[in-house]
Each structure stands twice: as C-alpha cells, then as structure tokens.
Amino acid sequence: MLKKIALFTALSLSTNWGIAIAQVHTREHAEQHAVSDTVQIRSAKDLFTKGEIEGHVRNYFMATFNHGSLSDNYANAIGAEIGYKTASLHGFRFGFAGLFTYNLFSSNLGERDFISEKHPKLEMELFDIEDPHNKADLDRLDELYLEYNSARLRAKIGRFSFTSPLMNPQDTRMKPYSFQGIKVQLPFQEKGLLTMAWFDHFSPRSTVEWYRAGETIGIFSPGVDEWGKPSGYPHHTHTKGVAVTGLQLKPNKRLQAEAWNYWIENVSNNSYGRAVVEVVPQVKAGIEGLYQFQVGNGGNPESTLVYFPDQQQWLAGGMLAYEPNNLHLSLNYLHIDGGGRFLFPREWGREQFFATISRGRLEGVGKSDLLVAKGRKKWSDNFSSELSVAKSWLPAPNDYRYNKHGAISHWGWVADLNYSPSKPVLDGLSFRLLYIGRTSPEMDIPLKDMYYNTNFHNINFVTQLTF
Template identity: 60%
Template sequence: MKSFLLLAALLSLGSWHIALAQDAHPAAGTPPAAADTSSIKSLKDFFARGSVHGHVRNYFMASWNYRQLSDNYANALGAGLAYQTAAYKGLRLGIGGLFTYRLFSSGMSERDPITGKYPRLELELFDLEDPENGTDLDRLDELYLEYRYRHLLVRGGRFSFSSPLMNPQDTRMKPYSFQGIALEAPLGKKAALHLAWFDHVSPRSAVSWFSTAESIGLYAAGVDVAGNPSAYRHQTRSRGVAVAGLQSKLLKGLEADVWNYWIENIANTTYGRSQWPLHSQVSLGLEGLYQFRVGTGGNPESSLAYFPDQQQWLGGSRLAYTPGSWELSLNYLHIGRGGRFLFPREWGREQFFATLPRGRMEGLGKANLLVAKVKYTLSEHFLLELALARGWTPATEEYRFNKYGTVSYWSWVSDLRYQPANPALKGLSFRLLYIGRISPTDALAVEEMYYRTNFHNLNLITQISF
C-alpha cells in the first residue's frame, strides 16, 4: 500500500502540466471590472459585455495512518466557471458552477477494518453523503443578483461569503457556499459594516444544498455531554443565521474587527480581534469569543439539542516580527471551562491566530494551543510557510469538554506555494502542503487514532485561473 501511494504521488506530479486549476474559487476572488452603465444600450449589451472567469484544478491527497490502520489516497480533477453580466444602473447578475471527477483513489466506500470508518480527509474531496459517488459531483455554486451604489453593495441569492467563522475555505475541490442576502456598507473612510442573513448552505464536501438546520451534523457529530453519540442530525430546528460584522482602522496601524453570529433557536456567538504595531517590525494581536445558548439549542429534547445549556468563551494572542521578507509569529489560544466551543463545521472553518490546516479547535473546552509560525516570501512567485504546534486537550472521557475525542498532540505544517514567473504561464500555480501530527501512543486506543493523531497528510495541488 505505501509503495503504491508513493507511485501515485509521482504520477500526480507528472500530470501537473495537463491538469490545471486555480488557488481560489472564482466566487472568492475579485471579479473583472464591469462595463460602464453608459455603454449598455440594450438587453443584449447587458449580457454580451459581461465577464467570465474560472479554473481547472488537479488535487492529489494521501494519508498515512498509525500502523495497522488503513492508508488512503485520492486524485480529483475539477473545474469551475462563473459569469457576471455587465452593470446597469448598479445592477448585475452572476451565475457559477463546479464539477469534480475522481481520477483514481483507494476505496472511498470501504471502511477501515479496525475503526469501521470511511477515509475522512480524502472523501472530503468528493461527496461525504455518498462515498461511492466519483463522477456525479457537479453543483450550481452561484446564482445571485447584486446592486452596487458607490461603495454600498447588496447581494441576494447563492454566493460565497467571508468572515472569521463562516467562509469559503476553498482548500478542497469545492468551497462552502451560502444562500441568502448580504450587505456591505462603508462607515466613513476607516470602517465598513457587514450584514447578512442565510437560510441555506452547501458545505465544501457536498453536492446538495441544505437548509441551515439540515446541514448541521453532516460532518462528524462526535458525542454529547454524557458521552453518547450525538443525535442532533436531522433533529435540529432553526430558520437561519444572521451575521453582523464591523471592520475598522481606529488609529494609525490599529485594526479591529467585531463579528456576531445569531443562529435562530440555537446559539449566539460574538468574536472580536484587534492588531496594532508596537514597532515598525513588531505587532501584537488579541482576540476573544463568547457564546451562549439561544432558544432550545436546536431541539427542546436535551439529548437532541446541538447546543447544550452553556456559556463558553475563548481568548487568543499573536506576537509577530516581520524583518524584510520574513514573518515570524508566536500564536496562542485558550478555550475556557464553560463547556465546548461550538460552531457548525459545515459552514466554514474558524480563523483564529493559531489556526492551522487540519487543526480545528471546534468541539473543545478547557484546551490550549501554542503555535510558532514562519513565513518566507522570496518574491510574488514563491511563498513558504512552516508551523509547529503543541495542543493540550482534556481527557477523552471528559465529554463536556471534548466532543470528538481529541487528545493532546504535537503538529507540524509545511506549505510551499509557487507561481511560475514566465508570462506565458501566468495563472498557473503549484502548492505542496504537508501536515503531520503525533501523540503518545498509550494515551489513546489504536482504533481512536484514525485521522485524529499519529498520521501524515500530503497534498499536491496544481491549478490555473482564467
């Protein structure tokens, strides 16, 4: 198996020159400028003078798990295409879609013989709901109407949305996408207000669209506070989520953001962060989060509720030193003892100072994470990021603080990104991402290590945008 994985990786590297893609989903990037309203004389002009952008992507992933636990690999090829009309009196339409095809893989529908679980990380490239689905993986990702007046922007329909807890996170073949309405408005020259309401979502590892309530539990649900398997999947009641955000630059060099997420009948979460320079090359960042239950937490029956009766908080900090092309930072996150930090994983990925790939802190309480990061930018064409993390988590039997049975660990990340400087290859980019995690082998039974700890994960991505 391990020899075949190495061979598959080399084959994937060899196919890079024919399997092209982009680093960010079209919806997450800045679209081309629209034609001026004055040039739009007819309905034909409105559509003919629109813009098209898209991508093609090849993604190879392989994971090596602990000893007798199964190793897995997968190679996905996909593309996305998005179109926006020209703007007429501030109005424009947008539509976009994606497809994914499984070129080759280990058995995505085969459960590990020891744990009885599917290959989680590789399966996230395709369809979590149907492990056998390797071809019917298309999705209407965007369909929206937007109105822009000066710096005011209102968008309604299906589209990507970026914030600290709800975001596209396009690091697989599909991003997280949302259905609803969003508004962005300037507040003077140094602040901006964001307001949104969403009632449907399509997670990045799914083909279908779900109501916000139906989406909760699509990913692993862990256990409840009593240690029983969580039963809130298909039992959660909520009409949607309201988001409010304020981004500002208060003083010279000082930046502050505050975001609030009100999930009807489930929970309210407030997150804020600030960063300011201590010196020309030194900066300090602070962040904090507080959340409490709203309504029934999703269901009046406590055993079926997503959010238990709790009040939880977390705090983090970042000290960064940026000499020249280097950026060195020490990042810390502490999660309190009020319960678990909970936010639907199906809606994005938390963006804390200490956040690392494959390293969510959601589902934990009474936990700490310390991360040292190094970033080196040789030029606009070459970027290298390294990180070393130490996570301290509560015992796996402390169910009130440990939803997914996470154990204390050491983790490291190497992330290399390269874009050829040759103008003829503009748009082409490569990424090599490697993540490793280890824990004392006697701290957890072998069957509980599968994709949790004592594993290595390799990602080889080739992409081009147009």
C-alpha cells in the same frame, strides 16, 4: 513508510503536471473587481456580451499514511468551476457559477478501515461525504445572485460566497462552503466596513446538495454528547437561519480591529472580536476573544436531541509577530474555557483564529490550549512558503463533557509551498504542495483511535488554473 511516501508523491507530481493548463484568479480576487462602466451598455445584448467569464480548473492529489496497520489512502480529484457576471447597469449585476468534480482515481473510499471501522476522512472530503461511492455525480450550482455596488452601498441576494471569521468559503478543496441569503455592506471612507447578512440555506464543503439551515447541522461528523453517546441532533435541529453582523475598522496604519456577531435563531449567539496593533515598526501584537450562549432551546427541546446545550462558553487568544519585508514570524496562543465545548456548525465554514492551521480545528472541545509558531516567507513574486509547528493540550478523549470528537493532545506541523511560473506562456498557473503531520508520543492511545486523529502524515499536491 518512506518508500510509500516517495511512491505516492511521485505519482502526484506526474499526474498534476500532466493535467495543468493556465491562468488563476481566486474567488476573493473576483470579489474585488471594479464595477464596469454602465455608460457603454446600450442594449440588453450589451449587458451579456460585455459581461465577465471566470472560473478555474483544479487537480487535487491527496494521500494519507496512518499509523501501523491502519489503512493508508489516496485520491485524485479533478474538476472545474465556471462563473459568469453580466456587465454593470446602474450598479446592478447578475451572476452565476457552477462546478463539477470527478474522482480520477483513488483507494476504496467506500470501504471502512478494518480496525477503526471508519471511512477515509480526508480523502472523502474531496468528493461527497454523504456518498463515499459517488465518483462522478458531483456537480453543484454554487452561485446564483443579483448584486448592487456603489460607493456607499454593496448588496447581494441569492447564492454566493461569504467571508468572515467563523463562516467562510474555505475554497481549498474541490468545493467551497456556499451560502444562500442576503448580504448588505456599508463602507465608510477607507476606514471601515459594516456587514449585515441573513442566511437560511447552505451547501457545505464536500457535499453536492443545498440544505435548509437546520438540516445542515450534523452533516459532518456529529461526535458524541456529554455522556459519550452518539449525538442525537442531526436531522433534529430546528432553526430558521443565522443573522450575521460585522464591523471591520482600520482607523490608522497601526491598528486593525473587527467585531462579529452570529445569532443562530433558536440555537446560540456567538460574539467574536479581534484587534491587531503595530507596537513598533515590524512588530505586531493581537488579541481575540469569543463568547457564546444558548438561544431558545438550543435547537430542540429534548435534551438528547439538542445541538447547543444550556452553557456559556468563551475562548481567548493572542498573537505576537515580527514582520520585516516579505517575512512573517509569529507566536500564537488560544485558550478555550467556559462551561462546556466551543460549538459552531462545521458545515458553515472553519474558524479563523490566530492559532488556526490546516487540518487543525478546535471546534467541539473545551478546557483546551493551543500554542502555534508560524513562519511565512515570500521569496519572490512567484514563490512563497509557510511552516507551522503546534502543540495542543486537550481533555482526555473520554472526557465527553469537554471533548465532542475524541480529539487527542498532539504535536502537529504544516509545510506549505506555493509556486507560480514566471514565464508569460504559463501566466496564471499555480502549484501548491501541502504536508501535514501529527504525533502524540507521550500518550498511550488505542490504535483504532489514531485513525486520521494523530500519528499520521497527509500529503497534498494541487495544480490550479483559473480564467
């Protein structure tokens, strides 16, 4: 095993360093750019020549080592995203962005594991989960929008990125989650922001197409229903879209709070809130909670085809953190209870709770607990690290009422290193080394059920540049 890990890591390092070029700006940073001075725009030509080009080039190597005779897999994806924004004219701007990905080399992602009879899950997510054999036709129009920005109003319509606790871009693979609709934000002074949005089309991460809201639900693994049969809701969920309302507050330096509501037409209503307070200098405490219930018929009047059954579900979490200069140490807890499973479309983003860690979704389970210790250190302006250790207590894989995806109780850990060279000639270049491990030593688990579920090691090395 150690020889295999060393071999794949060495291959990753040599490949990524050879391909890397320079300059990184994240999607979130681009959202914060100041609006250009409209006084300088004297013609239609100026509107475009004084606009902004932005984008990134990314090379992503991933390798997973599964337990025993289960197959190991690897993949190297390379791609780029290029976007353009016009200059601002009376607060209005037009923008678009497109991206493409290529499978530079990989194991056979179209071949199912002989024992589990499943495809390589994590490596496939670098490309197109709907077509494991697709290696080159992986382009997508990611953004196409018109926006307006002023001191009192921000609005955007079209296709664009959106960030919230349950719906977000999660731009850490080759393609983010993208959304089509309209968003309106009302800032008030420097103490808060009100967000209202409606989305009716989505392009999930690891896909290349755009889909209507109901079509997206079930593209990712749908799991099983309450009786252990394959879920019937894919291609049978009827909804026009989701309305999102969010209120983010920072009334003073010690307190931050936010509340969000996601109303999925004919499916469910989901309310989430959190608050973080500085108890004493360098010590913070936080609480969070979510409550969800069925709306309409849950997506379909037929019980065998329904996505969100007639249930009332809730979860609660907490966080205690110590944050001296450039250091974060925290203990995070999440409890999921209620009458069934915590359900929210995986195709629309990834839940961001206090206890969330990489590769650690809890969507699809109920009657569960998760305890996570996190440590983050910013060693310099160029280097930071994070280490997380997690323990989950989940229902048995065959307790279908509370376990949709056959998740297994486990110990998990994440090591995340990020480095940006300080030399001016390499300004903007960044590297990320991410290692995820998981084990379930106290459980007797059939080998086929371990595949990408537990007892595995996942290594990721990412070289990114953005301009």
